[in-house]
Amino acid sequence: MTDDLKPWGPEERQAWRDRQTIQRSYQDDVVTRIKALPKGEFDVEQYGALSHDPERYPLFCVKSKDWNADAPVVVVTGGVHGYEDSGVTGCLRFMEEEAPAYHGKVNFVFFPCVSPFAYEINHRWNAKADDPNRHFHDKGTAEEAQLLMAKVKSLKLHFNAAVDLHETNNRDIGLTIERRARDGQRVEPGDDYIPEGYYLVLPSRADLPLAHKVIEEVRKVTPICADKEILGYPAENGIIVLDDLKTLCQDFMRQYADVGMTTEIYPEKCSRDECERAQIATIRTAVKWTMGK
Numbered sequence: 248m249t250d251d252l253k254p255w256g257p258e259e260r261q262a263w264r265d266r267q268t269i270q271r272s273y274q275d276d277v278v279t280r281i282k283a284l285p286k287g288e289f290d291v292e293q294y295g296a297l298s299h300d301p302e303r304y305p306l307f308c309v310k311s312k313d314w315n316a317d318a319p320v321v322v323v324t325g326g327v328h329g330y331e332d333s334g335v336t337g338c339l340r341f342m343e344e345e346a347p348a349y350h351g352k353v354n355f356v357f358f359p360c361v362s363p364f365a366y367e368i369n370h371r372w373n374a375k376a377d378d379p380n381r382h383f384h385d386k387g388t389a390e391e392a393q394l395l396m397a398k399v400k401s402l403k404l405h406f407n408a409a410v411d412l413h414e415t416n417n418r419d420i421g422l423t424i425e426r427r428a429r430d431g432q433r434v435e436p437g438d439d440y441i442p443e444g445y446y447l448v449l450p451s452r453a454d455l456p457l458a459h460k461v462i463e464e465v466r467k468v469t470p471i472c473a474d475k476e477i478l479g480y481p482a483e484n485g486i487i488v489l490d491d492l493k494t495l496c497q498d499f500m501r502q503y504a505d506v507g508m509t510t511e512i513y514p515e516k517c518s519r520d521e522c523e524r525a526q527i528a529t530i531r532t533a534v535k536w537t538m539g540k
């Protein structure tokens with residue numbers, strides 16, 4: 248039997264893009280909120296724009312004002328996967344509701360929506376049908392990742408903690424089938440597994456102590472995934488260590504950080520508010536840890 252599976256070329260990728268529709272507005276939902284942040288608390292910097300429509304997709308980095316060189320630095324990324332809503336809105340809400348309380352005590356760097364085209368089409372992939380969260384390495388080509396990496400390098404900062412905000416939802420079953428098709432692969436047993444509850448992904452086993460504290464706090468907000476294995480990795484207390492990929496946002500950030508993590512919230516059985524509060528509980532726990540509390 249011949250194997251007729253082959254990866255998508257430029258035509259199939261374009262056909263995929265032509266099937267996508269704009270479902271919501273990055274300007275209305277995200278840029279408006281960034282621009283409304285209190286000027287006394289934050290500096291907003293544009294670090295680039297998506298090349299296929301720079302007017303529509305400017306990229307923003309938001310930093311604490313009155314930078315205190317003696318205080319810890321925490322970096323938070325949202326919307327590396329644009330369809331994972333609470334990654335974007337959880338980051339925005341933390342900036343609006345909680346970050347000002349740490350003025351002068353913790354320095355923040357926020358990237359609230361790394362992949363705004365994906366936010367608008369409500370999908371994982373960028374306009375070239377690439378997953379930005381597999382391109383955070385030197386040979387990566389997704390511009391969402393390249394632009395973020397260039398900005399982070401230019402900041403010349405050391406981060407005391409790096410938090411990347413994500414969700415794992417039931418749609419991921421269909422999106423995995425789509426990814427297998429794009430990459431010329433057969434669907435595998437286990438592709439339809441979805442962890443039903445919050446879990447944390449770590450770039451290094453060294454990050455486990457903070458991760459366990461995060462789980463304790465998030466458990467007060469939303470259920471933690473109790474599975475003994477998550478996505479093929481042994482899980483303990485809802486935590487898995489993915490130290491073998493090296494292509495994720497968390498892997499890139501961890502090079503500049505004492506500790507890193509990726510949140511994965513299960514939004515199917517809880518409200519948007521609960522998802523956002525779980526994201527915020529994660530950030531807050533990391534922030535307090537950097538302050539030694």
Ligand SMILES: [Zn+2]
Binds near residue numbers: 327328331413414
């Ligand atoms: Zn994600």
